[in-house]
Amino acid sequence: MTILDILRNKGIEANKVSNSKGGEYHSPCPGCGGNDRFIVWVDQNRYYCRQCRKSGDLIQFYRDFEGVSFKEAKSKASKLPNKQDNRKSSSSISLSPIEPSVQWISQADKLIVEAHNSLLVSDKCIETLLKRGLSLDSIKKYSLGWVEKDLWISPQEWGLKKEGKLWIPRGHLIPTFFNFLPLKLKIRTDTNQPDKKLAKYVEVPGSYQKLSIYGDMHRPVVLLESEFDAMLLQQFASDFCSCIALGGASKKPDKNLFMELQKCPLILYSLDYDQAGVNAFQWWYKNFQNLKVWMPPEEKSPGDAFKLGTNLRNWVYLGINRK
Incomplete structure (x- = not known):
């Protein structure tokens, strides 16, 4: 018997939405209801609710x-035929990336200096970042900037x-800094240009192909x-968590970061809740x-949830401390 079987016994029918991971099913949550907020992954016999945020394996389901x-x-789960946890270490991690040259870093x-100065004198550009929730102190701390023209x-x-x-x-x-050196540059393009069809984000050629790390690992x-x-x-929460920005759901850590992550006390998987984020979960799991x-609890990303009033500090704290 699986989590899907138990849902059916409770009168809850789950709909298959994908063949990935042995099948992904959506249904009402047995705890908080709804329509399709409850997700079950068949291969791992695990679940997650987008609303009440409960997640886990069969044992946790009973709890x-x-x-x-x-x-x-544990006793109830042991009496039921259960799929084994088939986690296998994957070798598909990135090779150690090559750092940019001294010449690239200098340019x-x-x-960064020019763009940061341009940003600080543009009320409109600063306002865009403030609407994302970033404070002026954070804008300065991370040396965010504005490239005025192509x-x-x-x-x-x-x-x-x-x-x-x-x-x-x-x-x-x-910009992303490693050991205080600017080794990666990315542009959040100005998409308010009706005559151009632009990608949302563009990396400056030659940027360091390493995931961006923020805080104490x-x-x-x-x-x-x-x-x-x-x-x-x-x-909001640098005193009790660090962050890694993938810069794209499909990106993976290099060998050194992979080993560091293995030693971390906890990794909260909080990629955007869309198909790309769901697909990427399998490798990390x-x-x-x-x-x-x-x-x-709301929207597909923490940034979007913040705009709707989510207290991100409390959200992360609960994620770290909830058993």
């Missing part, structure tokens, strides 16, 4: 929805061996998709025993 003790839940530093740069000036000119689009500049880690969300969370799904 959450039948109110029994851990000992009783990146100049661009730039076409010489690859040679940046130490890159490429032909032609390289494009840096107009938009908000998001000895603390519990929150995995996020967006650098903006990571900065926002650090603004298989590779990290210390992983816990912790989605925001």
Whole structure:
């Protein structure tokens, strides 16, 4: 018997929405109701509710929805045929990325200073970031900037061996620092240009292909998709968590970061709740025993939830401390 079988015995029918992970099913939550907020992954026999945020395996299911003790839940689960946890360590981690050249770092530093100064004199650009929840102190702390117009740069000036000119689009500049050096630059493009169809985010060529780390990795880690969300969370909860921004749901840690994450006390999986984030979960689940799904109570990302009034500090605290 599986979690799906128990749901059916409770009169709750789950609808299959995907073939991934042996089948993903959505249904009303046995605890808080709704329509399709409760998710079951067949291969792992695990569940997660987007509303009440309860998640776990079969044992936790009994504790959450039948109110029994851990000992009783374990006893009930042991009497039922249960799928084994088939986690296997994956070798599909990134190779150690190559750091940008001294020449690239020097040019990146100049661009950061220029863009940061441009941002600080633009009330409109600052207001855009303030609406995301970032304070002026955070804007300064992370050296966020504004690239006023499209730039076409010489690859040679940046130490890159490429032909032609390289494009840096107009938009908000998001630098990432490693050991105080600017090794990655990303632009949140200005999409309010009706004559252009632009990607939402563009990395400056030559950027360090390493995930962006914010805070002390000895603390519990929150995995996020967006650098903006990571900065926002650090603004409110840097005293008890760190953040890693993937910069894209499909991106993975390099070997060194992989090993660091294995040692973390806890990893909260909080990627955007969309198909890309759901698809990426399988790899993280298989590779990290210390992983816990912790989605925001509203909207698909912490940043969006903040705009609706979610207290992100309390949200992360609950995720870390709830058993």
